[in-house]
Amino acid sequence: MSRLTPPLPKFLRPAPSRPERDGRPGRTGAPNGKPGEGAKPKRGKQLREGATEGSAKVVGYLDERTGASPFLRGFLYRKVPKGSSWFYTLGSATMFAFISQAVTGIFLAMYYVPDVNRAYDSVAHITHEVFLGELVRGMHRWGSTVMIILIFLHMARTFVFGAYKYPREIQWVIGVVLLVLTLAMGFSGYLLPFDQRSLWATVVGVNINASAPIMGPFIADFLRGGAEFNTATLARYYSLHMLLLPGLIGAMIGAHLYLVAKLGITAPPWLRADKKELAKEEI
Amino acid sequence: MNAREREQYLREYSVLKNQGKPFFPYAVFKDSAMAAIVLMVTIAMAVLLGAELGPKADQTTTTYSPRPEWYFFFLFELLRVVKPPALVFMATMGIPTIWLLMLLLLPFYDRGPERHPLKRPIAMIGAVATVAMMSYLTILGATAGSPSHIELIVPAKHEQGKEVVAANGCLGCHKIGENGNKIGPNLTEVGDRLGRDAIARTLINPTEPMPSYAPLREENPEQFEQMVEFVASLRKEMPAPPKEDAPRDTASVGQGGFGQGGFGRTSVGQK
Numbered sequence: 001m002s003r004l005t006p007p008l009p010k011f012l013r014p015a016p017s018r019p020e021r022d023g024r025p026g027r028t029g030a031p032n033g034k035p036g037e038g039a040k041p042k043r044g045k046q047l048r049e050g051a052t053e054g055s056a057k058v059v060g061y062l063d064e065r066t067g068a069s070p071f072l073r074g075f076l077y078r079k080v081p082k083g084s085s086w087f088y089t090l091g092s093a094t095m096f097a098f099i100s101q102a103v104t105g106i107f108l109a110m111y112y113v114p115d116v117n118r119a120y121d122s123v124a125h126i127t128h129e130v131f132l133g134e135l136v137r138g139m140h141r142w143g144s145t146v147m148i149i150l151i152f153l154h155m156a157r158t159f160v161f162g163a164y165k166y167p168r169e170i171q172w173v174i175g176v177v178l179l180v181l182t183l184a185m186g187f188s189g190y191l192l193p194f195d196q197r198s199l200w201a202t203v204v205g206v207n208i209n210a211s212a213p214i215m216g217p218f219i220a221d222f223l224r225g226g227a228e229f230n231t232a233t234l235a236r237y238y239s240l241h242m243l244l245l246p247g248l249i250g251a252m253i254g255a256h257l258y259l260v261a262k263l264g265i266t267a268p269p270w271l272r273a274d275k276k277e278l279a280k281e282e283i
Numbered sequence: 284m285n286a287r288e289r290e291q292y293l294r295e296y297s298v299l300k301n302q303g304k305p306f307f308p309y310a311v312f313k314d315s316a317m318a319a320i321v322l323m324v325t326i327a328m329a330v331l332l333g334a335e336l337g338p339k340a341d342q343t344t345t346t347y348s349p350r351p352e353w354y355f356f357f358l359f360e361l362l363r364v365v366k367p368p369a370l371v372f373m374a375t376m377g378i379p380t381i382w383l384l385m386l387l388l389l390p391f392y393d394r395g396p397e398r399h400p401l402k403r404p405i406a407m408i409g410a411v412a413t414v415a416m417m418s419y420l421t422i423l424g425a426t427a428g429s430p431s432h433i434e435l436i437v438p439a440k441h442e443q444g445k446e447v448v449a450a451n452g453c454l455g456c457h458k459i460g461e462n463g464n465k466i467g468p469n470l471t472e473v474g475d476r477l478g479r480d481a482i483a484r485t486l487i488n489p490t491e492p493m494p495s496y497a498p499l500r501e502e503n504p505e506q507f508e509q510m511v512e513f514v515a516s517l518r519k520e521m522p523a524p525p526k527e528d529a530p531r532d533t534a535s536v537g538q539g540g541f542g543q544g545g546f547g548r549t550s551v552g553q554k
Binding site for chain 2: 008079081089092096123124136137138139140144160161162163164172176177179196198199203205208209212264267270272274278
């Protein structure tokens with residue numbers, strides 16, 4: 001059992017029982033004497049044992065039917081190379097920013113109406129009337145900024161540490177795809193409040209796409225949902241912004257995480273393995 | 284990286300990994316702390332900066348200046364830096380696409396075994412240059428004024444005319460004060476050269492490629508009058524443009540073929 005469980009940090013390790021503290025006789029006392037033996041176990045202890053047994057049963061039930069525990073063990077107790085610093089939290093922080101966007105986005109979607117005539121009023125309703133509406137909208141609006149900054153910092157860390165090199169090339173490619181998807185989220189979400197600022201920025205964005213050779217006009221028509229900005233445009237951006245893009249981002253994050261677990265987190269490039277250890281190591 | 288270098292890397296990584304600590308709870312603790320910080324920063328920004336909502340979108344307006352979210356500033360600014368119309372598609376599509384492909388394919392052309400940043404001078408210089416360029420463009424975009432804002436101080440009676448001139452895209456070709464382009468004649472002191480009636484005649488019946496403003500006179504004679512009055516008032520003894528740190532006007536950076544006309548709308552100022 002002790003080989004399967006990970007080494008716990010010191011403060012979490014159960015303290016070994018000290019004879020004096022537990023009020024039991026020490027080594028000098030009766031050699032075979034187990035003081036509690038024969039007596040009725042205390043109620044607290046009984047409850048504790050019951051809870052342990054019960055939760056073990058539940059875990060066993062789930063594990064028998066899902067086989068999740070080897071996977072979870074592999075994921076949670078995999079080792080992270082020494083020297084990993086706070087820079088290594090940027091990736092998970094980006095993911096957390098995405099989760100925060102998803103949660104606030106769900107609440108905004110409860111009130112938002114993707115219709116040219118009603119979108120602005122529904123956003124105004126969220127901002128001015130709905131309980132905590134302005135806070136949630138503000139979190140969603142500024143969360144995009146936070147997520148973009150984190151994603152760039154995460155990319156910078158990966159670049160500086162040379163972590164995109166063998167064997168993590170595909171990991172990098174998925175990361176860049178995630179960056180593009182996140183920027184697409186920023187672009188598609190910008191139109192939704194449907195105020196002047198968002199409309200005209202989107203018009204310019206579409207015109208920029210229209211200037212692409214050959215494909216340009218088709219891309220622009222696709223982005224507008226026709227030749228004009230109308231309800232079809234808004235519905236299109238809404239659907240992209242809350243179905244397709246987040247779905248893709250979620251899937252890509254899954255792949256990204258799988259590769260993190262499979263390939264391991266890079267060690268800082270200035271760390272070198274001990275020569276002796278290296279000679280012993282087999283792969 | 285050849286096969287030997289790859290194996291050496293895996294070997295070395297395996298040793299370092301085994302010397303490390305388990306993901307749970309060590310890394311999980313740091314990640315959770317960071318997540319809490321992210322959440323607090325987001326909430327703080329939401330509370331302090333709020334969720335602004337501008338005026339309702341109006342597709343018929345001609346007086347709104349497009350502003351993207353700040354992380355797209357560099358793309359917008361690229362358009363203004365690139366002037367020749369033939370190169371505009373490079374700014375809109377070419378450069379971003381090339382940049383993105385370079386980023387996407389990075390691990391496939393940078394295949395050296397060295398990972399230490401100080402021992403990869405080319406990669407690091409390239410990265411720093413890219414970041415510096417993007418930051419520079421972002422700052423340019425952030426400090427840019429509206430693309431057709433005229434920074435001249437004019438008498439109150441010409442204030443309307445100034446707005447009309449700005450909204451009608453005159454700056455796309457003409458320079459007025461510190462703003463505008465040099466494609467057509469400089470209008471800053473045009474009042475000294477041409478009289479009021481001559482200006483009106485030129486506006487109605489201009490030389491190519493300037494568009495005629497006859498439609499404006501038919502649809503909105505009052506605005507046309509204001510426009511003529513404003514242009515005629517542009518003389519040498521105009522008050523000097525303000526020297527304090529007014530927002531830099533992007534029209535002076537050049538509209539190229541992608542100025543107001545290219546984006547379909549013009550504007551007289553932000554918001």
